[in-house]
Amino acid sequence: MKNRLNKLLKSPFIKNVTVMATGTIGAQIIGLLFSPVLTRIYGPEAFGVMGTFNSMISIIIPISALTYPIAIVLPKSDSEAKGLIRLSLLITVLMSVLSLLILFIFNSSIIEVFNLTDVNNYLYLIPLVIVFSGIMQVLQQWLIRTEQFSINARSTFYRSLIINSSKAGFGFINPVPSVLVFLTAIGNGVRAFLMLILLRARNSIPKTRYLPRNDKRKSIKQLAKKYIDFPIYRAPESFLNATSQGLPVLLLSAFFGPASAGYYTIGWTVLSLPARLIGDAVGDVFYPRVVSAVENKEKVSNLIKKATLLLSLFGIIPFGVIILGGPFLFDFIFGNEWIVAGEYARWIALFGFTNFVKKPSIRSLAALNAQSFHLGTTVFMLIIRLIFLGIGFFVFADDVITVALFSISGAILNICLIFIVIKLGNKKANDIIR
Secondary structure: HHHHHHEEEEEHHHHHHHHHHHHHHHHHHHHHHHHHHHHHHHHHHHHHHHHHHHHHHHHHHHHHOOOHHHHHHHOOHHHHHHHHHHHHHHHHHHHHHHHHHHHHHHHHHHHHOOOHHHHHHHHHHHHHHHHHHHHHHHHHHHHHHOOOOHHHHHHHHHHHHHHHHHHHHHHHOOHHHHHHHHHHHHHHHHHHHHHHHHHHHHHOOOOOOOOOOOHHHHHHHHHHHHHOOOHHHHHHHHHHHHHHHHHHHHHHHHHHHHHHHHHHHHHHHHHHHHHHHHHHHHHHHHHHHHHHHHHHHOOOOHHHHHHHHHHHHHHHHHHHHHHHHHHHHHHHHOHHHHHHHHHHHHEEEEHHHHHHHOOOHHHHHHOOOOHHHHHHHHHHHHHHHHHHHHHHHHHHHHHHHHHHHHHHHHHHHHHHHHHHHHHHHHHHHHHHHH
């Protein structure tokens, strides 16, 4: 047992997870240290406006490059991966221009239909967010492909330090929602800039200009076709999943006011800490590992089980603490006006825990060629969550019950997804044996 434990601790997987987690933990410690200050400077209403804007851009960010960046890890050749970088950046620019045109033409209609009067002054930041996000995704996936996890970790830490200190600094001068919104909008741009600086220091920025001039367009077309399942299946799935995650903030703001959206925003921010501390690190390292496992005809289901169990052990304590003492902790850390956020957090913790432990399952779907399945389950989950949100809003007309129904339904669906993906992994192994 001791030898197995030593072997596990010395494995490249654990080392890479540790590197990624170290940077993320540092970033979240910075966020935690600033949170009590920021909540007292700005208050629930300002956080509600920021949360509404953040929910909007979180829906758009995953499809800023139609999820082609996720494919950068898959090709065996670097030249093909670099072609995907070119394709992703081209799509990012086109999506940004398209969003700007849509805002110019349909601005007032969008505000009226989605009840976005609180953030109408910030909508024109969206094209900028798309550009920043597309570049960041490309660089992030290149770093994962080349296993430069330390750059990913350092950029995460420095971004948190810069953004949070800016929120506090500008907040002391003028604590208005626009400060939070603007700094949220440029967050991915700051991280992308930091990645470029760190890559340049190592002289490892991916270069694609060596491709023959007359072959560039053809190569991009071929790659777009080869990895077409990403925009067809993964992009809609990412959009719908982000929509279901952002719906509570948007609807709480519309039905119960910006303060309720602020309570949910701070609650979700705290409850997603373990996912950002450990879950994302495990997921980023697990993705290339599961791709390799499929290529080498290993039993993928065993990898998924082990990674899920590992995350369950990490997550049970922090999520359990919030379930037991959410209101008290939020009152003590953030101030008396955030007690309601603690009530929200008790229920969000159930959903957050299952989101945390499903990371390996989600990262496995691309390698298992299960993109269409992923899209189908996301559509089903969105419908179920919408139904329960509707029950909370229109039947009970109570914000806490609404959050509870949304969270319980999301937790059950996530658990079902994990079991189904493990079965898909078993099926893949059986197909290989045959």
